[in-house]
Amino acid sequence: xxxxxxxxxxxxxxxxxxxxxxxxxxxxxxxxxxxxxxxxxxxxxxxxxxxxxxxxxxxxxxxxxxxxxxxxxxxxxxxxxxxxxxxxxxxxxxxxxxxxxxxxxxxxxxxxxxxxxxxxxxxxxxxxxxxxxxxxxxxxxxxxxxxxxxxxxxxxxxxxxxxxxxxxxxxxxxxxxxxxxxxxxxxxxxxxxxxxxxxxxxxxxxxxxxxxxxxxxxxxxxxxxxxxxxxxxxxxxxxxxxxxx
Numbered sequence: 664x665x666x667x668x669x670x671x672x673x674x675x676x677x678x679x680x681x682x683x684x685x686x687x688x689x690x691x692x693x694x695x696x697x698x699x700x701x702x703x704x705x706x707x708x709x710x711x712x713x714x715x716x717x718x719x720x721x722x723x724x725x726x727x728x729x730x731x732x733x734x735x736x737x738x739x740x741x742x743x744x745x746x747x748x749x750x751x752x753x754x755x756x757x758x759x760x761x762x763x764x765x766x767x768x769x770x771x772x773x774x775x776x777x778x779x780x781x782x783x784x785x786x787x788x789x790x791x792x793x794x795x796x797x798x799x800x801x802x803x804x805x806x807x808x809x810x811x812x813x814x815x816x817x818x819x820x821x822x823x824x825x826x827x828x829x830x831x832x833x834x835x836x837x838x839x840x841x842x843x844x845x846x847x848x849x850x851x852x853x854x855x856x857x858x859x860x861x862x863x864x865x866x867x868x869x870x871x872x873x874x875x876x877x878x879x880x881x882x883x884x885x886x887x888x889x890x891x892x893x894x895x896x897x898x899x900x901x902x903x904x905x906x907x908x
């Protein structure tokens with residue numbers, strides 16, 4: 664079967680060819696649709712990454728404190744979110760939690776997916792933050808306390824700046840993974856790339872073209888994140904530290 668890339672220039676309603684491929688007004692081409700889906704994928708991924716970084720960093724810090732209760736709370740969070748499949752977590756956020764917590768019914772499914780994906784990833788990030796902090800010499804913590812800093816100040820000004828530099832490589836992998844994991848959002852009808860491929864492929868019977876295009880966009884997104892994180896890593900690297908020169 665010959666490939667037909669012109670399918671992206673066709674109207675999604677009438678199937679008519681659209682000049683220039685980009686629709687105007689009520690005319691929407693499959694190219695318009697896939698670009699919109701790409702925007703949803705990036706929006707879900709970036710917001711979920713923000714949730715994951717904030718919550719994962721906080722949990723990772725708790726797991727390295729002297730307070731045993733905080734350590735147990737952080738461990739419980741990590742074990743809970745990393746041992747339940749992501750798809751199941753999304754269904755729990757979408758179907759179960761709104762029934763148990765009525766205010767969640769007012770939130771759009773987009774927000775629920777962001778939290779589900781963000782908290783799922785936070786469990787992995789907490790492990791990395793914990794490992795980064797524990798890889799530092801104990802003397803740095805003691806030095807901060809000896810200088811009169813409180814424990815939170817020691818974390819903020821002494822431990823975390825160094826720990827984040829150390830864990831940038833694994834954080835790069837998690838940032839790329841979150842782009843790929845966002846594909847499960849199709850299960851609750853978020854109009855992202857995977858849902859586009861499913862629906863557009865059924866409408867046009869051009870599954871090869873649709874899935875190849877979606878694959879390229881996922882690759883471009885993850886590759887861009889990788890390049891950005893490599894630049895960040897190079898700028899914040901400290902000579903003499905792990906990975907430094």
